Amino acid sequence: MKLTAVDISKMASASTIVFQELRNAIIKGDLAVGEPLRQDEIAKLFNVSRIPVREALSRLEEQGLVRTQRYRGAVVSGLSAEEAAEIFDFRMLVEPEIVRRAVPMMSADILGKARGHCQAFSESRDPMAWAELNRDFHSELYNASELKFHLEVVNNTMNRIERYLRAQLVLSDGMERANVEHFAILEACEAGDAEEAAALTAAHIEGVKRSFLEHLSLLQS
Amino acid sequence: MKLTAVDISKMASASTIVFQELRNAIIKGDLAVGEPLRQDEIAKLFNVSRIPVREALSRLEEQGLVRTQRYRGAVVSGLSAEEAAEIFDFRMLVEPEIVRRAVPMMSADILGKARGHCQAFSESRDPMAWAELNRDFHSELYNASELKFHLEVVNNTMNRIERYLRAQLVLSDGMERANVEHFAILEACEAGDAEEAAALTAAHIEGVKRSFLEHLSLLQS
């Protein structure tokens, strides 16, 4: 038999599709913080009943991306400055460790792909694509670690903060700095220097954090 | 006005109650790994329709506590030895840091409560209560950090592995060792020695990890 078989049992259900679309919209910032998510409205958008929408909203709440009040519906949840700062601290704790353990496992293929993402990031002129490429680059490196649980946690963490990173990449020289730091991290990886790569990753996140908090205090003054 | 007001809008919905009960049953190990969770059956148990049950199952899947296949239902998900080992590594990374930042914020009240949990743990003769008291003790210390995000992540992490810890506390001298180590951690906290408390916490988790893996290899041989 020569058939390109697709596993239909793994096809996404309606609720899964709604979930993923809503999640992406929240992550990208297309849905503003505090914006109410009406079940009816979403159901009509996707041409489904409210049942799969409600399951999607339950899952989003479990991920901390929306907040729900009984009989009052769900709203997109955001982060206070303190919460964002804490999330940066968390990333500074976990991501360097992932890199440390990933470096010895990086094949030439992975390093090549990472360099590709890095290049694309540096050359892109589309601010909206930056966050995407930034995440591709980091994911490429992190995935080499094959630490499924760590990666899952970091992904959920990124989902919560990426909106703010986008805003910040555009508003500052963050883009150029990120670019330089990415290449530095990449070179440490290519050199097989796990400790250096981890240290650079920590410094990178710390820089983003500081820049983020500065911009925030500017906005609030 | 002197009324002990309860916020009725925060009362749990049916789906939330089902979710919490299922989650607790999975965490405690009352529901075996691989056991299928039939919507009808659960709905009848709680005297509700399948709708809130399905929302509960969605949420459990989002937490990694069940696995769902389309049209085939949900089963309790477990951990391979590798996955469990990775989770211990993750805990060794995060929990010491939480302790480090919690120590300066521990009031006499908190330390008192922690000592209470620690005592209760050491005196309890009920193996099923150990895991509970163990978690109370650690939570008491961790909560002092007021790192909401870190705490959320650690809680979800514990939810995935607690079943295995229970089994292990009973089967070994783990109970006694944990007890000694708890008091050591507590003393470092009382002394305000954050670094020592963090180091002891890391050692504690590492000990549990090693003991866990040894028992596992025994079982498998």
Add this chain to the structure above:
DNA sequence: ATATTGCTTATCGGATCCAATATGCCAAAC
């Protein structure tokens, strides 16, 4: 005996319907 086919039942995903609560508005009472 074994493999294939068709049927029956169990179970799931989703749609539709109903009850409970929230929200906004307007009139009436003070």
Add this chain to the structure above:
DNA sequence: GTTTGGCATATTGGATCCGATAAGCAATAT
């Protein structure tokens, strides 16, 4: 003018119902 009570509407949470798929079993053909 402010507050109170009584609607009408919007929205949610849950129950019931329906179509689709999975899984087991019997009947048939080879």
